[in-house]
Amino acid sequence: MNRAGWRIVLAALAGIAAELAGLALIGTAAWLITRAAEQPPLAALTVAIVGVRAFATSKGVLRYAERLTGHDVALRAQATTRERLYQALIPAGAPGQKGADLLSRMVDDTDAVQDLLVRGVLPAIAALVTGLAAVVLGLFLLPAAALVLLAGLLVAGLVLPAGLTALTRRRAARLAPARAELATRVADLLHGAADLAAYGAGDRALAAAAEADARLAALERGQARTSALATCLGVLTQGLTTAAVVLVAQEAGAGSVATAVLALTSLVSFEPLLPMIGAAERMTGVSAALRRLREVRATPPAVTEPARPAAVPGGPLTVEVEDLVVRHAADRAPALNGVSLTLTPGKRVAVVGPSGAGKSTLLSALMRLVEPESGTIRISGTTAGGAASGGGAGADGAGGAGEEASSPGPGGAAGRGVDLRDLPSDEARRIMTGLTQDPYVFQASFRDNLRLAGPEAGEEALAEAVRRARLERWVERTGWDTVLGEDGRTVSGGQLQRLALARALLNDPPVLLLDEPAEALDEETADALMGDLLDATRGRTTLLVTHRLRGLEEVDEIVVLENGSVVQRGTHRELVETPGYYRDLWRSEAMVSRR
Numbered sequence: 001m002n003r004a005g006w007r008i009v010l011a012a013l014a015g016i017a018a019e020l021a022g023l024a025l026i027g028t029a030a031w032l033i034t035r036a037a038e039q040p041p042l043a044a045l046t047v048a049i050v051g052v053r054a055f056a057t058s059k060g061v062l063r064y065a066e067r068l069t070g071h072d073v074a075l076r077a078q079a080t081t082r083e084r085l086y087q088a089l090i091p092a093g094a095p096g097q098k099g100a101d102l103l104s105r106m107v108d109d110t111d112a113v114q115d116l117l118v119r120g121v122l123p124a125i126a127a128l129v130t131g132l133a134a135v136v137l138g139l140f141l142l143p144a145a146a147l148v149l150l151a152g153l154l155v156a157g158l159v160l161p162a163g164l165t166a167l168t169r170r171r172a173a174r175l176a177p178a179r180a181e182l183a184t185r186v187a188d189l190l191h192g193a194a195d196l197a198a199y200g201a202g203d204r205a206l207a208a209a210a211e212a213d214a215r216l217a218a219l220e221r222g223q224a225r226t227s228a229l230a231t232c233l234g235v236l237t238q239g240l241t242t243a244a245v246v247l248v249a250q251e252a253g254a255g256s257v258a259t260a261v262l263a264l265t266s267l268v269s270f271e272p273l274l275p276m277i278g279a280a281e282r283m284t285g286v287s288a289a290l291r292r293l294r295e296v297r298a299t300p301p302a303v304t305e306p307a308r309p310a311a312v313p314g315g316p317l318t319v320e321v322e323d324l325v326v327r328h329a330a331d332r333a334p335a336l337n338g339v340s341l342t343l344t345p346g347k348r349v350a351v352v353g354p355s356g357a358g359k360s361t362l363l364s365a366l367m368r369l370v371e372p373e374s375g376t377i378r379i380s381g382t383t384a385g386g387a388a389s390g391g392g393a394g395a396d397g398a399g400g401a402g403e404e405a406s407s408p409g410p411g412g413a414a415g416r417g418v419d420l421r422d423l424p425s426d427e428a429r430r431i432m433t434g435l436t437q438d439p440y441v442f443q444a445s446f447r448d449n450l451r452l453a454g455p456e457a458g459e460e461a462l463a464e465a466v467r468r469a470r471l472e473r474w475v476e477r478t479g480w481d482t483v484l485g486e487d488g489r490t491v492s493g494g495q496l497q498r499l500a501l502a503r504a505l506l507n508d509p510p511v512l513l514l515d516e517p518a519e520a521l522d523e524e525t526a527d528a529l530m531g532d533l534l535d536a537t538r539g540r541t542t543l544l545v546t547h548r549l550r551g552l553e554e555v556d557e558i559v560v561l562e563n564g565s566v567v568q569r570g571t572h573r574e575l576v577e578t579p580g581y582y583r584d585l586w587r588s589e590a591m592v593s594r595r
């Protein structure tokens with residue numbers, strides 16, 4: 001048995017010992033009082049007096065030990081569960097559950113693991129052993145009374161909890177949707193407050209939330225009534241069983257000492273059992289919580305990690321995308337349908353196309369966030385194996401455009417570099433990463449928000465990234481250590497985009513990916529940012545996804561995507577002369593800027 005197993009055994013033994021000490025205390029005390037009433041010589045009572053003291057003291061000590069060991073086991077189990085959950089969530093592509101639901105799984109559902117042990121398994125074992133001990137004692141004193149006690153214990157320990165569980169299950173089928181509905185209504189109220197206020201829809205939304213609240217409250221009241229009734233019936237069973245034991249004992253002429261011992265041990269043997277009725281209700285929720293946790297853990301990761309990871313080729317890297325097909329769901333058309341492009345060291349490629357064309361999907365595939373259905377992404381360097389040197393691929397002049405070298409890793413094909421699928425996904429993201437479509441601002445200082453992309457970065461590197469992202473004036477005003485607000489709400493869209501760009505520049509990956517860097521910026525700022533960005537990426541292997549065409553004269557190749565396929569490719573000069581999406585967009589941009 002492992003250490004966790006031994007800890008559970010220890011906690012269970014401590015719980016059993018504490019309950020048995022309680023039973024023994026009451027049994028001995030009952031014997032002592034009734035026997036003392038018969039006024040025997042003091043010597044006849046000495047052992048019982050010592051026993052009462054010993055059981056009273058040990059009961060307290062054992063109860064303390066039980067709480068200590070039980071909670072130790074439960075908290076450790078909870079920590080392990082949470083750790084496993086994090087491990088299931090870390091791999092690329094978090095499971096389908098999002099936001100509030102995932103948070104509730106992380107917090108409430110993992111608490112259920114603690115309840116399972118502290119309120120379920122461990123007390124149930126102690127209650128079972130105590131009940132058995134009382135019945136065995138009864139068998140020695142008066143078998144008929146023991147049978148009465150056994151019947152009472154079965155009603156309180158099995159029938160009532162089973163009945164309550166069945167009723168709770170039935171109600172849970174209505175409670176869970178009602179809870180989810182209230183949570184959704186409240187989330188809508190909180191997150192949509194501005195829109196609700198803007199269109200005067202706040203009262204309606206509030207009324208809908210109040211209705212959902214009333215429905216949930218009614219269901220919960222019903223559940224509370226059922227649970228209270230079951231607890232009452234448990235106490236009633238305890239009283240009736242004790243009375244029945246006394247009657248049976250008197251009927252059988254058991255004598256006052258035996259009657260008192262039987263009556264009081266019967267009464268006490270119910271004590272650990274009664275909380276099990278309430279626990280049964282909680283356990284219904286616990287089993288649902290455990291099922292939800294299993295669901296998260298069983299969610300397959302978005303991409304498969306290689307069994308034998310290949311080494312990242314060394315030197316400036318070339319990325320070759322060939323006939324890439326990516327489908328987000330089996331029943332949907334492919335988001336990318338046979339896309340090919342090559343990024344040689346120092347080359348800058350822009351990907352443009354209408355909304356939904358598959359631009360972000362292409363970046364996700366390069367970052368190993370989605371698994372391609374077919375096609376390949378190959379990475380080759382100028383030297384074989386080893387870690388790729390970080391930053392500014394091509395900056396040292398090595399490996400000009402089109403230059404390739406073999407980099408035979410264990411899973412790589414010699415001569416043609418390695419397939420991206422043969423690299424661990426975090427390695428893939430170390431060599432190819434950058435600005436994502438929905439950058440997030442953490443509730444932390446500006447400095448820490450930036451350091452996310454370079455924990456080791458010194459002050460100079462931070463300042464340089466800030467300067468290149470044209471953020472220095474804002475940082476001067478707000479300060480490096482200003483904590484950015486919840487959900488980044490103290491940051492404007494433009495500042496958020498610049499912060500994300502600063503992160504990408506600070507991280508300085510061998511292949512820089514930029515998804516809509518000028519998104520949400522006004523024309524003037526967007527132009528300035530794109531100008532700076534194109535300066536900052538000169539000589540750096542870059543894939544730039546953008547909606548704006550201004551500045552693209554500078555990039556080496558432009559790829560136009562439509563419906564997941566490449567419909568045009570070439571330089572800016574070539575594309576503005578060719579009829580198609582690019583020329584149309586270029587003309588409409590020019591018309592807008594002339595106005």
Ligand SMILES: Nc1ncnc2c1ncn2[C@@H]1O[C@H](COP(=O)(O)OP(=O)(O)OP(=O)(O)O)[C@@H](O)[C@H]1O
Pocket residue numbers: 328329335353354355356357358359360361362
């Ligand atoms: N996680 C996803 N699950 C299902 N479908 C998705 C997912 N991500 C994208 N899609 C679908 O794939 C297609 C391509 O989306 P993608 O985000 O790559 O386009 P895009 O060109 O980047 O669009 P935009 O310019 O609006 O960001 C769209 O039809 C989109 O609805």
